[in-house]
Structures are given as C-alpha cells and as structure tokens.
Amino acid sequence: MKEGISENEGETEGNFGNNEEDTEATALRDLRQERYGQESMRWTDEMNRAMQRARSGFGGDGGGATNWGEMGPGFEEEGQFVAPPLALRRSAFCTSWLGRGENSGSSSAVAEAAGSCNEGCDRDAHNKRARVNSCSNDCHYAAVMASGAGNSTPSADRHLGLRDDGDDSITSKSEDLEVRMDLTDDLLHMVFSFLDHVNLCQAAKVCRQWRAASSHEDFWRCLNFENRNISVEQCEFDLVPSAKSFTQSSSCIWVEYRISVKRCGFEKLKELVTILSSLSIPLNRITRRL
Amino acid sequence: MSSSTDSPTLTTETTQLSPQPDTETAKPTKKITLKSSDNQIFEVEESVAMEFATVKSFFEDSPSTDTVPLPNVTAKPLSQVIEFCKEQIKFKANPDEAQKKKYNAEFVTEKSDKDLVDMIPVANYLEIKDLLDVLNQAVADRIENKSVEYVRSFFGIDNDFTAEEEAALRREHAWAYEGVDED
Structure with missing residues (x-):
C-alpha cells in the first residue's frame, strides 16, 4: 500500500518538477503554522494551500484535472509566497504519511498538481468572492x-x-x-x-x-473516515481519470487535498474515496486537519 | 406553535416579562422598552437589554431614546430571548458554570423545534453570542442523525431538488449513509 504510493515518486517529480510552484505551495504552510502546530499536521497545511488553488480543477466534470502538462503561470502571479525549508516539510510528509525517508517527490508533486489547475483556481477565486458577496x-x-x-x-x-x-x-x-x-x-x-x-x-x-x-469549505477542511467502511463500490470511477493517473505517486496526498479542501467537499468525496481506495490506503485511518 | 405576529395572547407575555425587579440587582434599574415588529412592548431591565449587543450599541449611539424598535424580531422569540438573558445575568452576578449549563440545557429542551429555530435569527440579530451557541448546538443536536425527510419537516423545507440531483447526491454520499436513523 504505502510502498505503492511512493514508488513512482520519481516519475512524478520528473514530470512535474517546477520549483516555483513547489516553493509557493511550501510557503503556505508557514502561514498557518501557529494555528496547527502539530508536526504531523504540517504537510496538510501545504496541501491545503495547494488545494485551494487546485481544487476547482476537479470541479463539475473533473476536466480541469486533465491538464497536468499545462502548468499555468498563475502561481507566479500571485507571488505572495515565500520559501520555507523543504526538507522539513518533506520529512513531515514522510513521517506522518508514508513512513519513509525518500519522499522528495511529494511536495513538488503537490505543488505541480496545484499549478496545473491554475485556470480553475482563478475561477475558483471568483466564485469564492461571489459567494461571499451573495x-x-x-x-x-x-x-x-x-x-x-x-x-x-x-x-x-x-x-x-x-x-x-x-x-x-x-x-x-x-x-x-x-x-x-x-x-x-x-x-x-x-x-x-x-x-x-x-x-x-x-x-x-x-x-x-x-x-x-x-458544502462550505469551512466544514471540509478536515475529513475523518474513522470507523467508516468505504468501499470502492461506493465510488464511481468515471470521474477523474487524470487523478487516477496520479494515484501511483505520493501526489495522492495532493489529490486528496485537492478534493477535500474546499467547499465542494462532499461532491468530491467520492473522488477522494475512489482514489484512496485504489491506493489501498486504509481509509479508516485518514483524519485531516488543515 | 403558530406563534406569529399580531397574536393578542402575546400581550400577556409582555406583562409577565416586564415587571420584576425582584430577583435581580437590588438597586432600581432603568427600564428599557423594546418594541417587536408586531408592536408588542417589552419593558426590560437595562441590564438585560445591555445583554443585547445590538440594543447596547443603539443606546450608546443615541442615549436619549427610551424605546428601541426591533423591526425584525417578533414578540414570541423576543420574549424567550429576554427570559434567557435574565437568567444569564444572574449567572454573571453569581457564576456557577454547572448551574448555567443546566439552565441552558433546560432552556432549549423545553422549547419546540420552531421556537428554537425562530430564536436563532433573533439571537443573531441582537448579537447574543451565548444564546446563539446554545441554540445552534440544540438545533444541530435535534437534526443530527435524522433522515432527510425528518429534517425537512423539522424546518418546514420543501425539497427543491430534481430527481436527478437527488440521485446524484445519493450516490455521492453513499459513504455517509451508515448509521443514520430513519427518524
């Protein structure tokens, strides 16, 4: 299970290595660190940020997720991020999630994934504003x-x-x-x-x-499947082919976040579940706090 | 339950609620008149009225006023809110967390579903945070693990989903179905 997640990290990294986005996503963690100080939760913050931008790529038809190759420039534009020490983050990833040391692909994969959805993010940002207004x-x-x-x-x-x-x-x-x-x-x-x-x-x-x-985002920053019995049969696989292609790498974490993080939460739960199921991550052990 | 506006019975509540400086602070306090949207008059101790942040700031801005109109608050929820706040003041003067909890719990359990839900906008409008928390928790407790139909009837909500949307939601939430009481 866990091995399966990590094995292909190298590929992922190769495909998506993009330092800028990486650092941006990384930076996000620091902003909320005070609030969620636990070591084991650190990576979730990063994920969250990345997700916030990336999430809408999954929106509706999930089509946004297919554009992995087209990393948008949006992240640079938002240049409000700084670059914290990657090693620290990564080790947090490793220990809390995969239990291994060579997780170098995870954070960049996350960031990249996020980056690939820039377009969606913009849309998301608009939606969000509109939502607040209304x-x-x-x-x-x-x-x-x-x-x-x-x-x-x-x-x-x-x-x-x-x-x-x-x-x-x-x-x-x-x-x-x-x-x-x-x-x-x-x-x-x-x-x-x-x-x-x-x-x-x-x-x-x-x-x-x-x-x-x-489905407000406030409620979906944390997912807890504890004692839930979720099977693949409960999910539909037709949703996110591109996400599935991601599931072989550590970026599954990212995928998960991308799904869970935002207000579309419950609509995306099945995608999340699908992905996680295919990864054989023990769902009942997944607890998120962003 | 048909609490609404313009019901003459509410006048009696008004009289019950207003004149009782007995239990509270010894010194005679200023009375403040609150007027609900259905034109019921509530005379309350100033200390009670000051529990309503909205009323309080109103007075801070215009101290000379003696009647505070509350145009989006009807009499029944208002009377209940006043009742709650009177008790809270006692607890303020004489802190007893256990008693307070007990009172708060009793306060909500004896209320009808509608009363609870009706009080929420009032508590929100008057900015009575404690009450709002108590009410929200109580409502959440009452709809927790209940069927969708139950919740709809609880709130008097019509199902405005199309069949397709319902089916989609059903599929999406399959994981969440376990352990839900059917009423």
Missing part, C-alpha cells in the same frame, strides 16, 4: 425599515431598521401555520458548524440552500 447580501440586514418601527426616531431607523425586504428568511409576517422556518445562509452555517460530516451530507440532501451551505 452571502452578505443574504444575511446582512440592510437598512430597510420594517413596518413595525413606525414611530421610531430617525436614529432608531438607522440602527435598528435592519430588515431587508429581499430576505424572506428571518422571522417575518410571512410565517404561517405551516411552520416554515428558514435560516439565512450564515445562520445555517452556524448550525452546521455543530454537525459532523455525515450529518452535513445528510443536510446537503435537504434542499438547495442546505446543499450549498453544507
């Missing part, structure tokens, strides 16, 4: 006076006339006997933050709003 629109109580505050002072209006007419989800007179209880996206987000992944997946099936809310 969220604040939904949840923000614009200064529209509701009917009940008629006798308030002007300043009262200013401060507390917060109901946005476009937002039908807060307590309102439209509430009828049918017990309709809607929460805005940010409120749902708060409730969901108390749910585990299984329940988030359940929640995703409730309705579109919930699907969107439950």
Whole structure:
C-alpha cells in the first residue's frame, strides 16, 4: 500500500518538477503554522494551500484535472509566497504519511498538481468572492425599515431598521401555520458548524440552500473516515481519470487535498474515496486537519 | 406553535416579562422598552437589554431614546430571548458554570423545534453570542442523525431538488449513509 504510493515518486517529480510552484505551495504552510502546530499536521497545511488553488480543477466534470502538462503561470502571479525549508516539510510528509525517508517527490508533486489547475483556481477565486458577496447580501440586514418601527426616531431607523425586504428568511409576517422556518445562509452555517460530516451530507440532501451551505469549505477542511467502511463500490470511477493517473505517486496526498479542501467537499468525496481506495490506503485511518 | 405576529395572547407575555425587579440587582434599574415588529412592548431591565449587543450599541449611539424598535424580531422569540438573558445575568452576578449549563440545557429542551429555530435569527440579530451557541448546538443536536425527510419537516423545507440531483447526491454520499436513523 504505502510502498505503492511512493514508488513512482520519481516519475512524478520528473514530470512535474517546477520549483516555483513547489516553493509557493511550501510557503503556505508557514502561514498557518501557529494555528496547527502539530508536526504531523504540517504537510496538510501545504496541501491545503495547494488545494485551494487546485481544487476547482476537479470541479463539475473533473476536466480541469486533465491538464497536468499545462502548468499555468498563475502561481507566479500571485507571488505572495515565500520559501520555507523543504526538507522539513518533506520529512513531515514522510513521517506522518508514508513512513519513509525518500519522499522528495511529494511536495513538488503537490505543488505541480496545484499549478496545473491554475485556470480553475482563478475561477475558483471568483466564485469564492461571489459567494461571499451573495452571502452578505443574504444575511446582512440592510437598512430597510420594517413596518413595525413606525414611530421610531430617525436614529432608531438607522440602527435598528435592519430588515431587508429581499430576505424572506428571518422571522417575518410571512410565517404561517405551516411552520416554515428558514435560516439565512450564515445562520445555517452556524448550525452546521455543530454537525459532523455525515450529518452535513445528510443536510446537503435537504434542499438547495442546505446543499450549498453544507458544502462550505469551512466544514471540509478536515475529513475523518474513522470507523467508516468505504468501499470502492461506493465510488464511481468515471470521474477523474487524470487523478487516477496520479494515484501511483505520493501526489495522492495532493489529490486528496485537492478534493477535500474546499467547499465542494462532499461532491468530491467520492473522488477522494475512489482514489484512496485504489491506493489501498486504509481509509479508516485518514483524519485531516488543515 | 403558530406563534406569529399580531397574536393578542402575546400581550400577556409582555406583562409577565416586564415587571420584576425582584430577583435581580437590588438597586432600581432603568427600564428599557423594546418594541417587536408586531408592536408588542417589552419593558426590560437595562441590564438585560445591555445583554443585547445590538440594543447596547443603539443606546450608546443615541442615549436619549427610551424605546428601541426591533423591526425584525417578533414578540414570541423576543420574549424567550429576554427570559434567557435574565437568567444569564444572574449567572454573571453569581457564576456557577454547572448551574448555567443546566439552565441552558433546560432552556432549549423545553422549547419546540420552531421556537428554537425562530430564536436563532433573533439571537443573531441582537448579537447574543451565548444564546446563539446554545441554540445552534440544540438545533444541530435535534437534526443530527435524522433522515432527510425528518429534517425537512423539522424546518418546514420543501425539497427543491430534481430527481436527478437527488440521485446524484445519493450516490455521492453513499459513504455517509451508515448509521443514520430513519427518524
């Protein structure tokens, strides 16, 4: 199993050696290091960053993942990264994941993989922004006076006339006997933050709003398959041919991250599971924290 | 359950809630009037009102006001929120974590599903973080490991997925199906 992962690292590296991206991805770890200080988790940070950019390559049809050869220039453009010591990272990779010392391919593979998805990343970045905006629109109580505050002072209006007419989800007179209880996206987000992944997946099936809310990236930075019995049969293999081609190398870690890291989390879980299953990584031992 | 707006019964709640300087601070405190979107008047101790960050900042900005309109808060959840905050003030004055936990747990368990969910936007709007956490946890607990149908009925949500989308979700989440109660 583990050997299988590492054996082809050399190839991967050869194919994708690209120091710039490598260092960029590397740099990402440091930013969050304080927060996730455990040695064994270090690599996850890097992965996370790489994933953040790369993830959308898997989006929808998974087509973005096929462009391994076309490393985009996007990473250079974002030149906000610095280069921390690679050796340290790599050793963290080795010990926590593969248990071997020669993992030199892993980090670069990760970075490269990330790099190959630059295009997708840009898109992702846009989506993200749009998402934030729409969220604040939904949840923000614009200064529209509701009917009940008629006798308030002007300043009262200013401060507390917060109901946005476009937002039908807060307590309102439209509430009828049918017990309709809607929460805005940010409120749902708060409730969901108390749910585990299984329940988030359940929640995703409730309705579109919930699907969107439950797939928020915040909830999918950590994957825990502990005590889950995941089989290949539960996955579909038609998704990510390119990802499969990656699975023979240590970059599987990357693939995993690419999948798990972002808000598309649950939609991509099956890809993740597929990949990991084909790698025979014991799924019940996978716990992620980014 | 049909809590809503304009229900005359709420007036009685108002009167229950407002006049009771008994249990709290000894000194007579200033009263603050809160007005819900359905025009219910709530007179609360200033200390209680100051638990509402939104109201507090309102007063900081315009100290001369005596009535605070809360145009997106209806009377019922507001009365419950006030009830909660009164208790929290007691715990503040007299810290007892165990008691507080117990109270918080009881506070949510005795509420209906709808009451809980209705209070969330109110707590959020009034910026009562403790209550918001308690409520969110409680709602999450109530829908945890429940079937999708149950959750939909809990929230009164209509299924707006197409059959295709549902099937896709079902496939994607196959791994998560184990151990889910069917209600």
